[in-house]
Amino acid sequence: NAGVMQNPRHLVRRRGQEARLRCSPMKGHSHVYWYRQLPEEGLKFMVYLQKENIIDESGMPKERFSAEFPKEGPSILRIQQVVRGDSAAYFCASSPRGLAGVADTQYFGPGTRLTVL
Amino acid sequence: DAKTTQPNSMESNEEEPVHLPCNHSTISGTDYIHWYRQLPSQGPEYVIHGLTSNVNNRMASLAIAEDRKSSTLILHRATLRDAAVYYCILRVNRDDKIIFGKGTRLHILP
Numbered sequence: 001n002a003g004v005m006q007n008p009r010h011l012v013r014r015r016g017q018e019a020r021l022r023c024s025p026m027k028g029h030s031h032v033y034w035y036r037q038l039p040e041e042g043l044k045f046m047v048y049l050q051k052e053n054i055i056d057e058s059g060m061p062k063e064r065f066s067a068e069f070p071k072e073g074p075s076i077l078r079i080q081q082v083v084r085g086d087s088a089a090y091f092c093a094s095s096p097r098g099l100a101g102v103a104d105t106q107y108f109g110p111g112t113r114l115t116v117l
Numbered sequence: 118d119a120k121t122t123q124p125n126s127m128e129s130n131e132e133e134p135v136h137l138p139c140n141h142s143t144i145s146g147t148d149y150i151h152w153y154r155q156l157p158s159q160g161p162e163y164v165i166h167g168l169t170s171n172v173n174n175r176m177a178s179l180a181i182a183e184d185r186k187s188s189t190l191i192l193h194r195a196t197l198r199d200a201a202v203y204y205c206i207l208r209v210n211r212d213d214k215i216i217f218g219k220g221t222r223l224h225i226l227p
Binding site for chain 1: 159
């Protein structure tokens with residue numbers, strides 16, 4: 001069973017360009033989470049999605065950032081008009097839906113390291 | 118949000134046991150205690166979790182205080198590959214996002 005896959009692993013963009021980060025969850029997982037880790041800092045939650053629905057986007061910046069998890073295909077985190085402060089590692093995690101009300105284990109991908117020049 | 122307190126860093130010798138402490142004095146009755154770790158340049162990795170009783174798995178053991186206000190992650194025989202940042206996290210029942218703190222950076226000395 002392949003783990004969570006993210007691509008690209010490294011992405012370089014110039015200021016003002018768009019960045020698209022992809023995440024394929026583990027087989028059978030229908031819940032996807034995105035986290036951001038700035039250099040020398042801890043991980044911060046951004047958004048939680050289920051198939052075709054955004055469940056919690058409380059950690060997502062209000063402008064330039066969007067996320068989707070379509071019925072078919074990977075989840076996409078999109079950053080428009082990137083700025084230097086967007087340089088970070090972006091991690092995706094997935095989980096199954098187990099027992100109701102129990103916090104499920106999240107399985108993380110290797111991350112995409114975004115560098116904005 | 119329920120919070121945890123961990124030492125910033127710890128050192129241990131290779132092949133010796135390591136006890137990583139975590140305080141969570143505001144824990145509520147339905148909070149699960151989870152531990153994740155992040156090896157250098159990798160994504161976080163689940164280690165173990167528990168509610169009230171001590172737990173063991175192939176990676177580690179989790180010892181939970183009787184009042185649940187603290188817990189200890191135990192690596193029985195540390196190797197160089199265990200050098201990582203270890204995060205102690207409270208997962209609120211029905212809440213899905215993980216709130217990471219600063220964690221404990223574990224250094225293993227050969």
